[in-house]
Amino acid sequence: MLAKIESCSVLGMEAMSINVEVDISKGLPAFSIVGLPDTAIQESRERVRAGIANSEFEFPLKRITVNLAPADIRKEGPSFDLPIALGILSATKQLSSEKLSDYLFVGELSLTGKIRPVNGVLSMALCAREEKKKGLIVPKENAKEAALIKELEVIPVSSLREVVDYFSGKKEIVPMNEDFDEFFKSSLQYELDFSDIKGQEQAKRALEIAAAGGHNVLMIGPPGSGKTMLAKRMPSIMPNMTFEEAIDVTKIYSVAGALLSKQALVATRPFRSPHHTISTAGLVGGGQYPRPGEISLSHNGVLFLDEFPEFSRNALEVLRQPLEDGLVTISRASSTLTFPASFMLVAAMNPCRCGYLGDKVRECKCLPSHIRQYVGKISGPLLDRIDIQIEVPRLTKKELVQTLAGESSEKIRRRVQKARERQQVRAGKTNITCNAQMNPRIIKNHCKPSDAAQDFLENAIDKLGLSGRAYDKVLKVSKTIADLAGEEMIEIEHLAEALQYRSFDNITNYYS
Template sequence: MPSKVFSAAICGLDAQIIEVEVDCSYGLRYFNIVGLPDKSVEEARERVGSAIKSIKLSSPQQKPLRVLVNLAPADLKKEGSLYDLPIALGFLLASKQTNFNPEQRIFMGELSLDGKLRPIKGALSVALMAQGKFSEIILPKDNAAEAAIILSDKPDQKINKFVPNGIKIIGAETLSEVLAHIEGRKEIAPTVADFSNYAPKDNFSSEINFIKGQEYAKRALEIVAGGSHNLLMIGPPGSGKTLLAKALPYLMPPLTFKEALEVTKIYSVAGILPKEQPIIGLRPFRSPHHTTSETALIGGGNPPRPGEITLAHKGVLFLDEFPEFHRDALESLRQPIEEGRITILRAKHSLTLPARFTLVSAANPCPCGHFNNPDRECVCNSSQIQSYRRKLSGPLMDRIDLVVEVPQIKYEKLVAPEQNHPWNEIKQKIKNARVIQQQRFGKDSTNAEMTMQHIKKFCEIDSKSQNLLRKYVDSGKLSARGYHRILKIARTIADLEVTEKISYEHIGEALIYRTKEV
């Protein structure tokens, strides 16, 4: 009679239950895996056989057996090496070399040739799916702390307080350990993760104190962090644009538990979650090179994989040398900037991935970087400058909320003694503004995400401000989208000042950042 054990498949960022059925019968040697497996799943035959032989049990290759493995549902593509462990256990159960109850258990893990378990991708997604459906998850020990994140009792509590909730996370190092556990010979203690050592390191002071001068740009960073607005910094090489961008995640409030869970799941599926950091508490900062392709930036492939915009979800996407990116890559950002997600279409299926990021970009004013620099002569002609600036289309620039100039720093400021900038006060102002927005919208939303209904309700302005905006709109300096973005920026400035009403001064400051010539 065929045996059946349970595993899982990763579909986008979520997991789905997979039934691993194994049938053994005597006959000519035959070992086949069906159910739409990819190459790595088909190669499990060799890994499973060698791993079973290493623990002194009979492998499929040592007996005249016909072995058929079915991965159900059969119409779902099976990828990766996580099926090694369930296939091995299914074979041992079907060939009566072991006896255990497979119900209420999920197995996953890659086997090495000597029977050791290697880490896999997407353990957190599987653990989230298994809640309430299974009592035990058995997986490689290297993934146990990651999967144990689900043991949190309440999603709004701090990320270093965890309690059991009925499901056990069993981390094993070898196939023989798994067999001893499920047969009851030597049980493995469930993993209880302690995340007190994984609190995000606050490198805020070390990053921000390197920035000399640039008060105008620092004020823009405060507004960006307060409302998750998009920013473009323009300045010559070496003026501090990159340092300013790197400081932004430390200005922003830490991730809430819900946000940390979202981000950690993305990194787990992508296979880039650090072993020593099973949960991500600091907002992501992604800085792809300007040669990055459209697929790498927004995601893609077959099946689709998360791109840089998804890896920057709830964090910062920093695009240095902004105009040097491929035109199609830049234009592909337009939809996710507006919607906070990206839909990738393929012939057989589609996938929607989260992409709610804060875009921070940096550019030189011209190809040589010294246009309008009083201390350095620009060597570019007008044609080169215009060609350089045309790389950024109007529709894309219309989605940039703030544009700031970052001028060259003078020597006197560069070597001047450290001045105590009120960064801690600014961080508190940003935190207070975010709390106001959370109370206003009733969820983890920011002013940058306001809908038309929200703008109408929360962004009322006086007649003087309306007349000012009318001049900019009628003269063509502001589009309809630009008008609404001005109101969002002004709302954030008011929140930073803990003011309920948007004043004329708030609108004026928002216009200064919004109407720069690029």
């Protein structure tokens, strides 16, 4: 007796179709699973046996062999419980197999026969559509997530008995159908707003430029100056995500198991703030079976690294390539996986170990050698990849007691959106969405200073000793400032402001 049920397995960010072949033959009772299953799949034997029995079906006391094909690809996770159980019921003629080939099946079984949610369902739904399946049978808790993929019949189920009754014609299940367009529009809201921030007008201006051009930012200032408060409100002034961007982000969160309960779609830009004790694998992703790390969970959003120099040197250095490429590649002996990592880095640090160097109220007690050691934890190449570096000083007494609300995030976001629209028109049919993504060829074509601005920039190169990468960054930031001003040509005032945000390039000498 042989049965075949189709399921899928997530490998990295993508899902691939897996054939679950179940053979039941005469012999001593045995239950084996082959095809490179991991421990969670091997343990499914006990869940499937109990789930079938407790759903009032007969579990065959024969030799059961389950093959997960193709056999040369590693499979993991409990999502094969449901297809294995259905394969056994189909092979023993307890379930008609006529309609099963039109669907993909995923789900974890409990010992009572209930079906529990699994990770990566959005990728699985995409796989089902690519395989031209009629529909996808998923746990009820995952149904809204799968329903994001249109042209696919998503059947939500809560138990093994319910699945059998549905395919036997004893029960009707209404396919999941949600109006995600309206949900998406209504979800584009942020709890935090820039109007809550007192003072810090220069820092707000720098963050507006960063949001408009997708530039990375480093904020330096004493404790309590508002660096974290500014960073947390950064997503609220960035352009709203498109539905396609939201799908990409949701896909990452689904694979990582980071979707909140009953959350079907990540509609707002992510904000991730890992602690400085995080490991390199936790930051970039990894593990025996690689999973997305914090930088991938920040895709299309903000990665905030507070206490920047306190992160390990290895963790900081692995940021360099993702900041350039927007991707992170993780290599293992069995496979090489690539995860998206197009994020905006916002970092914050104190000017010294005690935090009060240059403060007008409290005196710094650090030795010059300690200051150099502290700020020297950030390498030059990494600092080169941070477009905007700004000082966030202590608030004055007048700023602290002011009661007038500052400019709202919505008003700033409208200006940012207009600047982004100019950039996208200029980019044409390329994949570039903001100025920070421009390569040297595009910079040469579109970031042209006026004659006076060119002379000004050449003098700045001599005086500031800008590297080749820093030179490109200055031009990119200048172009963003020009876009915010609605001007096509880069002028002296745009360059001057951009250079002002590179004042900490040689940060060790500045503070020593």
